[in-house]
Amino acid sequence: MDSNSLGMAADPEYKGPDVSRADVLARVTNLLSSASGVGSVIEPIAAEAAQLCGTSMASIYLFSDEGELEGSAFVGLPARFAREMEKLVRTDWAPKDLAGANQPFVVAVKTGTHQPSPIHKLVASEGLAQMVSIPLVYADKLIGVVVTYRAGKREYSPEELDYLRTFAYLVALAFANSRLIETRKWERKAQDQFLDAVSHELRTPLTSIMGFIQMIRKRFNETRDGDARLRDQLDLLWAQSQRLNRLLDTFIDISNIERGEFALEHALLDVAHLLADSVEQSRAQTRSRNEVKLDMPGEEVCIHGDARRLSHVFVQVISNAIRYSRDAEPIRVSCEETPRNKEVVITVVDHGPGIPSEVRREIFKRSYPTETRKSGGMGLGLYASKAIVEAHGGRMILDSAPGKGTTVKIALPLE
Numbered sequence: 001m002d003s004n005s006l007g008m009a010a011d012p013e014y015k016g017p018d019v020s021r022a023d024v025l026a027r028v029t030n031l032l033s034s035a036s037g038v039g040s041v042i043e044p045i046a047a048e049a050a051q052l053c054g055t056s057m058a059s060i061y062l063f064s065d066e067g068e069l070e071g072s073a074f075v076g077l078p079a080r081f082a083r084e085m086e087k088l089v090r091t092d093w094a095p096k097d098l099a100g101a102n103q104p105f106v107v108a109v110k111t112g113t114h115q116p117s118p119i120h121k122l123v124a125s126e127g128l129a130q131m132v133s134i135p136l137v138y139a140d141k142l143i144g145v146v147v148t149y150r151a152g153k154r155e156y157s158p159e160e161l162d163y164l165r166t167f168a169y170l171v172a173l174a175f176a177n178s179r180l181i182e183t184r185k186w187e188r189k190a191q192d193q194f195l196d197a198v199s200h201e202l203r204t205p206l207t208s209i210m211g212f213i214q215m216i217r218k219r220f221n222e223t224r225d226g227d228a229r230l231r232d233q234l235d236l237l238w239a240q241s242q243r244l245n246r247l248l249d250t251f252i253d254i255s256n257i258e259r260g261e262f263a264l265e266h267a268l269l270d271v272a273h274l275l276a277d278s279v280e281q282s283r284a285q286t287r288s289r290n291e292v293k294l295d296m297p298g299e300e301v302c303i304h305g306d307a308r309r310l311s312h313v314f315v316q317v318i319s320n321a322i323r324y325s326r327d328a329e330p331i332r333v334s335c336e337e338t339p340r341n342k343e344v345v346i347t348v349v350d351h352g353p354g355i356p357s358e359v360r361r362e363i364f365k366r367s368y369p370t371e372t373r374k375s376g377g378m379g380l381g382l383y384a385s386k387a388i389v390e391a392h393g394g395r396m397i398l399d400s401a402p403g404k405g406t407t408v409k410i411a412l413p414l415e
Contacts, residue, residue: 278314
């Protein structure tokens with residue numbers, strides 16, 4: 001017999017042909033790579049494990065991070081035996097016994113009433129003489145265990161046990177990755193639901209607050225001898241309420257982007273005028289002493305776009321430039337038409353600390369832990385800004401180096 005084959009005739013209950021161990025591993029790899037989830041392949045994996053061990057009977061058990069049984073499958077086993085095995089595997093001691101030293105091992109089952117464990121007793125009651133336990137371990141954590149059963153005993157060579165270790169590694173890695181993906185999906189869904197709830201619950205009271213602030217500011221400005229310091233504080237309160245309103249808009253936009261429901265409200269707008277307004281909002285929001293130098297065209301630059309969302313993008317980028325610039329260092333903001341490319345380019349240049357290359361590659365990703373998030377924010381502004389610009393058919397480009405400041409370019413298609 002070929003050294004790469006398994007002699008199935010050794011088990012009197014299995015009448016199948018010899019099977020190449022390499023072929024079994026190849027099929028397992030294909031199953032795992034094409035699976036939509038663990039549930040769709042758990043039973044076929046058990047069947048492949050049975051073939052790999054030269055039998056027709058196998059069971060597989062998957063455990064949660066807390067060690068509780070969360071999934072199982074059986075092939076070639078009587079239903080009553082499968083149910084009883086599952087009950088035993090749910091006990092605290094069974095997973096550890098079946099995992100052993102976290103390596104595949106062979107268990108001989110003797111006849112008689114004196115058995116070392118209830119599992120041995122159950123297996124012997126079915127007239128089975130041997131089990132092979134194949135622990136599925138990843139990162140030193142027991143993910144599951146595959147158990148195969150034989151009516152007759154057989155020896156397993158070191159080479160065969162190596163194949164079982166390879167099988168265990170492939171399955172454990174795939175199941176661990178699948179669990180991680182499912183966990184991230186759940187976390188993302190929970191975060192989206194939280195953002196939705198927070199955004200809608202805060203919108204109504206914030207709208208009322210902003211309305212009252214505007215009313216007080218208007219009345220105060222009508223008073224000739226008003227306190228200048230109080231007026232300044234009201235202006236700050238208004239700027240911060242606008243900032244919170246933009247943040248709620250960002251939460252809602254991100255949820256809609258993730259669900260594929262993001263839509264723009266297009267209208268003809270003067271992007272140069274919108275940019276100038278955004279600079280004033282950024283100045284009021286940051287209360288910085290940094291000078292913002294504007295380089296604007298002498299005429300309107302019209303595009304079709306969503307004014308509210310583009311304003312959020314401009315304020316986000318300009319505020320970042322102000323926030324991270326050194327004191328007294330100017331920030332340059334420009335707007336330039338490039339007819340050849342049929343686009344308008346907004347450029348924001350700061351003289352801050354700059355951004356390392358490894359950070360630049362990740363900074364527009366939702367999951368990136370930006371300095372904003374470390375300092376108490378959620379780090380979602382640049383992620384949402386890039387999505388908004390791209391929804392307009394534009395591009396957002398960041399150029400930076402440590403010690404040389406940062407340049408952000410926003411290119412938007414002309415009307």
